[in-house]
Amino acid sequence: MTMIQALNSAMDVMLERDPDVLIFGEDVGYFGGVFRATEGLQKKHGLERCFDTPISESGLIGVAVGMGAYGLRPVVEIQFADYIYPAYDQIVSEVARLRYRSAGQFIAPLTIRSPYGGGIYGGQTHSQSPEALFTHVAGLKVVIPSTPYDAKGLLISAIEDDDPVIFLEPKRIYNGPFDGRHDRPLTPWAKHPASETPEGHYKVPLSEAAIVRPGASVTILAYGTMVHVALAAVEDTGVDAEVIDLRTLWPVDIDAITASVKKTGRCVIVHEATRTSGFGAELSALVQEHCFYSLEAPIERVAGWDTPYPHAFEWEYFPGPDRVATALRRVMEA
Amino acid sequence: MKKANRLSLRIPEPKARPGDLLDFGDLKLAEPGVTPRPPVDSDPRDMRDLAYGLIRVLNAEGQAVGPWAPTLSPDQLRQGLRAMMLTRAFDRRMYQAQRQGKTSFYMKCLGEEAVAVAQALALDKQDMCFPTYRQQGLFIARGCPLVDMMNQIYSNEKDALKGRQLPVLYSSREHGLFTISGNLGTQFSQAVGWAMASAYKGDDKIAAAWIGDGSTAEGDFHHALTFAAVYRAPAVLNVVNNQWAISSFHGIAGDEVAPFASRGIGYGLPALRVDGNDFLAVYAASAWAIERARSNLGATLIEHFTYRAEGHSTSDDPSRYRPAEEAARWPLGDPVKRLKDHLIVIEEWSEDQHTALETELTETVRAASKEAESHGTLAGGSRPPIGTMFEDVFKEMPWHIREQRKQMGV
Numbered sequence: 001m002t003m004i005q006a007l008n009s010a011m012d013v014m015l016e017r018d019p020d021v022l023i024f025g026e027d028v029g030y031f032g033g034v035f036r037a038t039e040g041l042q043k044k045h046g047l048e049r050c051f052d053t054p055i056s057e058s059g060l061i062g063v064a065v066g067m068g069a070y071g072l073r074p075v076v077e078i079q080f081a082d083y084i085y086p087a088y089d090q091i092v093s094e095v096a097r098l099r100y101r102s103a104g105q106f107i108a109p110l111t112i113r114s115p116y117g118g119g120i121y122g123g124q125t126h127s128q129s130p131e132a133l134f135t136h137v138a139g140l141k142v143v144i145p146s147t148p149y150d151a152k153g154l155l156i157s158a159i160e161d162d163d164p165v166i167f168l169e170p171k172r173i174y175n176g177p178f179d180g181r182h183d184r185p186l187t188p189w190a191k192h193p194a195s196e197t198p199e200g201h202y203k204v205p206l207s208e209a210a211i212v213r214p215g216a217s218v219t220i221l222a223y224g225t226m227v228h229v230a231l232a233a234v235e236d237t238g239v240d241a242e243v244i245d246l247r248t249l250w251p252v253d254i255d256a257i258t259a260s261v262k263k264t265g266r267c268v269i270v271h272e273a274t275r276t277s278g279f280g281a282e283l284s285a286l287v288q289e290h291c292f293y294s295l296e297a298p299i300e301r302v303a304g305w306d307t308p309y310p311h312a313f314e315w316e317y318f319p320g321p322d323r324v325a326t327a328l329r330r331v332m333e334a
Numbered sequence: 335m336k337k338a339n340r341l342s343l344r345i346p347e348p349k350a351r352p353g354d355l356l357d358f359g360d361l362k363l364a365e366p367g368v369t370p371r372p373p374v375d376s377d378p379r380d381m382r383d384l385a386y387g388l389i390r391v392l393n394a395e396g397q398a399v400g401p402w403a404p405t406l407s408p409d410q411l412r413q414g415l416r417a418m419m420l421t422r423a424f425d426r427r428m429y430q431a432q433r434q435g436k437t438s439f440y441m442k443c444l445g446e447e448a449v450a451v452a453q454a455l456a457l458d459k460q461d462m463c464f465p466t467y468r469q470q471g472l473f474i475a476r477g478c479p480l481v482d483m484m485n486q487i488y489s490n491e492k493d494a495l496k497g498r499q500l501p502v503l504y505s506s507r508e509h510g511l512f513t514i515s516g517n518l519g520t521q522f523s524q525a526v527g528w529a530m531a532s533a534y535k536g537d538d539k540i541a542a543a544w545i546g547d548g549s550t551a552e553g554d555f556h557h558a559l560t561f562a563a564v565y566r567a568p569a570v571l572n573v574v575n576n577q578w579a580i581s582s583f584h585g586i587a588g589d590e591v592a593p594f595a596s597r598g599i600g601y602g603l604p605a606l607r608v609d610g611n612d613f614l615a616v617y618a619a620s621a622w623a624i625e626r627a628r629s630n631l632g633a634t635l636i637e638h639f640t641y642r643a644e645g646h647s648t649s650d651d652p653s654r655y656r657p658a659e660e661a662a663r664w665p666l667g668d669p670v671k672r673l674k675d676h677l678i679v680i681e682e683w684s685e686d687q688h689t690a691l692e693t694e695l696t697e698t699v700r701a702a703s704k705e706a707e708s709h710g711t712l713a714g715g716s717r718p719p720i721g722t723m724f725e726d727v728f729k730e731m732p733w734h735i736r737e738q739r740k741q742m743g744v
Contacts (some may be wrong), residue, residue: 059553060561062522064526065520094517102495206411
């Protein structure tokens with residue numbers, strides 16, 4: 001399966017298993033979503049199980065909160081992560097805190113799916129990576145898959161989870177494992193081992209990272225598209241790096257990070273989002289707090305530049321394998 | 335050459351500020367009994383006038399008149415009066431408790447008791463309410479124990495919300511009352527979502543939500559109306575127009591241009607504008623909207639035209655921005671007095687009974703507050719265990735919160 005098909009399959013499985021699961025968002029119904037993630041679900045499961053909403057991100061999240069309070073398990077799509085800001089108050093003040101402020105009387109078991117990230121010439125409003133705006137909020141879980149297998153297993157875990165989950169989907173790798181080399185032909189998911197995706201129900205647990213490439217010399221922490229970019233940089237440099245795909249950003253798998261960095265003594269953090277106050281800053285602080293006496297080099301961050309995402313300079317902005325390679329060489333020389 | 339017009343910016347201002355003479359002449363209040371009552375299955379397009387009028391039942395003589403006069407038994411009327419008076423007694427005591435330093439904050443609903451209490455009596459127990467911080471009358475009328483409410487206000491060891499919420503931001507799932515948010519307006523679309531869920535499950539319950547006149551300017555209000563109309567959500571959507579949003583008069587939210595009820599018209603929702611100080615009118619309008627929602631005909635917007643007779647909260651001083659006598663001279667009177675007068679007119683109540691009830695309720699509240707205070711107040715005594723501060727952020731406590739709890743030493 002491609003990642004899109006895997007996500008579709010996860011929602012299909014959950015609609016089948018749980019009558020309290022329902023899906024809504026802009027264009028997700030008859031049309032099946034602008035990226036086709038919900039294609040065929042309305043036809044198969046019925047109009048009221050998968051339907052279109054008005055263009056009102058705040059409205060649809062607010063409605064989902066009420067549905068969650070009733071006892072349903074809404075899975076909502078925000079068409080682009082760049083469009084999520086109108087719903088920020090509902091997410092931060094309501095979704096994230098409902099359990100806490102009502103001492104468990106009400107919960108918001110929502111899954112908020114949203115395509116994020118660059119590499120598609122989407123300009124400023126279709127390319128952003130706002131994950132740190134959610135990892136900073138107490139009460140939210142933040143999940144980002146990097147393969148079709150994980151995407152399906154993580155989405156099922158997110159839907160079944162009683163806490164709200166921000167499920168960000170790296171849209172650049174919806175249809176193939178993009179490694180940042182935009183000038184080369186696309187590889188389809190079919191050629192990638194993690195595209196082997198079971199048809200039925202299975203889960204990839206939240207808050208468990210995956211070591212996608214074991215190594216001894218340096219730990220690379222990445223998620224989403226950047227996992228594939230990091231692997232390409234490792235191949236280019238020949239550095240024996242351990243590449244960790246976080247999969248769940250928060251609550252993060254601190255044990256996996258700590259074990260790896262203590263072993264390698266070096267750490268490079270890679271994300272597409274702007275650098276300042278990005279999730280890499282938190283990761284860097286955690287590594288420093290947990291692994292300081294094992295570190296042999298300063299922690300490196302490779303990130304998007306601190307500018308809005310510029311349309312014409314897609315590939316100068318996108319932190320591709322060359323920038324990761326430079327950071328790898330620098331930590332190895334330190 | 336023609337001289338160009340100069341534009342000028344309009345900044346709305348209330349008719350009277352402190353020291354000014356009061357003039358309610360432009361209120362244009364419809365006479366009690368004259369507003370027609372359409373059948374509940376009417377097309378909203380045929381009842382638009384109701385958004386610009388004012389549904390009133392009780393006249394100056396205390397009689398219930400016109401087609402909106404509801405058929406309520408004397409017992410039900412006395413139940414309503416009692417709940418309003420209990421709310422008022424509760425407010426008085428808790429306001430005092432804040433002044434005595436037993437809590438950090440309190441908000442009264444003086445003059446607005448009918449808005450919450452009458453609708454609470456019209457709703458079913460199973461229906462879900464999404465209140466703002468000024469509908470304590472809902473909690474009281476729905477039987478939420480006073481001691482529980484006070485424990486929340488005092489953030490003491492028995493506070494069901496474990497000291498996490500600002501005083502008066504209650505929550506009681508047991509009584510069908512959704513956790514109150516301090517972020518204005520968010521509950522409006524949530525109520526519509528709850529109502530949609532009920533319809534999705536083929537249930538027979540409905541949702542009711544409240545919002546202030548000022549907060550109708552928030553996006554959530556408009557999102558709620560959009561979704562309610564699009565999906566025909568079984569909900570009653572109430573705007574409590576108490577004339578003041580802290581220090582900003584209703585005109586700042588735009589009702590000089592068009593009344594709040596008329597916002598419903600553009601969404602194709604039936605919209606009622608009702609005298610919010612008239613218990614019978616509020617009950618009747620609520621019952622109309624509730625019957626419509628339960629008949630699967632969708633949501634109704636109700637504007638309750640009332641007056642906030644107190645400051646916004648214990649942190650506010652209304653004498654700085656409005657004439658002090660405005661509340662006393664409010665042309666629609668006081669909801670408790672008006673219902674009391676009605677009960678006396680129909681010979682189901684007396685001054686003596688009223689005085690006795692007042693004494694009884696004051697004593698009820700006093701006893702409850704003694705009990706609540708025995709569990710601690712913000713000024714001293716027991717608090718919830720400190721370790722509970724770290725609970726309920728997630729269903730299960732993740733490593734980082736466990737670590738922080740350890741750092742706290744609990």
